[in-house]
Amino acid sequence: MTTTLITGGNRGLGYEVARRLLDAGQTVWIGSRDASAGQEAADGLGAHFVQLDVTDDASVTSAVATIRAWVGHLDVLINNAGILGEVAAPGDMTADQLRPVYETNVFGLVRVTRAFLPLLRKGTDPSVINVTSGMGSFALTHDPARVESQYTLAAYGSSKSAVTMLTTQYAKTIPEIRFNAVDPGQTATDFTGNVGQTVAEGAEAAVRLATLGPATPTGTASDRTGTLPW
Incomplete structure (x- = not known):
């Protein structure tokens, strides 16, 4: 049975991806910085919960130890945790405004990926799915x-x-x-002020990749309609 960890899985897209993967027969771990919200989400779905703050080395190390003790391996890691941060005009933006966004979205992804590599190497057809955005695409933003x-x-x-x-x-x-990287697109969650497509549509790209098993490609960036323009 495929074992999957979703960071930031207690709400929004992460929660929907977790629900869909559970329906597909996977064992899902929800990683959440907020222990209460994470446990509640996991209990509601029938998933497992692990406290996981992607910005904290000790928290990530503890999450690895928990999953190693319970399962001994990891098949799919979905780096979903992310924040919008403070919105500022580029010309007025300071390094201090940029730093927390990178700490979660970039450094957190690196921290979690590196820590879980040993468990992924013990998994079956292991894969890492990184949640990106069309907002990071030159083509789409122009x-x-x-x-x-x-x-x-x-x-x-x-x-x-x-x-x-x-x-x-x-x-x-x-x-x-x-x-692989996936772009959910503008999806109606708290993150976007509930503007955009349905959460089910936003989850499609991640769910598809997480269920391909040995047919999973590598080095791709896609949304639910196909290749993501760069």
């Missing part, structure tokens, strides 16, 4: 027909550009594990 071009989110967008590039670098250098 296309007037796309919603991404309507927003100026320098901190968030640039952090997601980094997520996509990190994904390609992992894929090139760790061939025994499949690494």
Whole structure:
């Protein structure tokens, strides 16, 4: 049975992905910084809970130890945890405004991925799915027909550009594990102010990749309709 960990899995897209993967027969661990919210979400879904703050080394190390003790391996890691951060005009933005966004969206992803590599290497057809965004795409943020071009989110967008590039670098250098990036698109959750497509639609790309098993590709970036323009 496939064992999957979803960071930030207690609400929104992470919660929907967890629900869908449980329905597909996977064993799902919900990682959440908020222990109360995470446990409640896991109990409601029939998932497992592990306290996991992607910005904290000790928390990540403890989460690895918990899953190692319970399962001994990990098949799929979904790096879903992310924040929008403070929205500021690029010309006025300070490094201090940028730092917390990168700490969660970029450094947190690196911290979690590195820590779980030993358990992933013990898994069956192991893969890492990194949640990126069209806001990190040059093509989409310059296309007037796309919603991404309507927003100026320098901190968030640039952090997601980094997520996509990190994904390609992992894929090139760790061939025994499949690494892919997925863009949920603008999805109606608390994160977007409930604007956009349904949560079910937003979850499709991650769910598809998480259920491909030995057919999982590596080094790709996609949304629910296909390849994500870069």
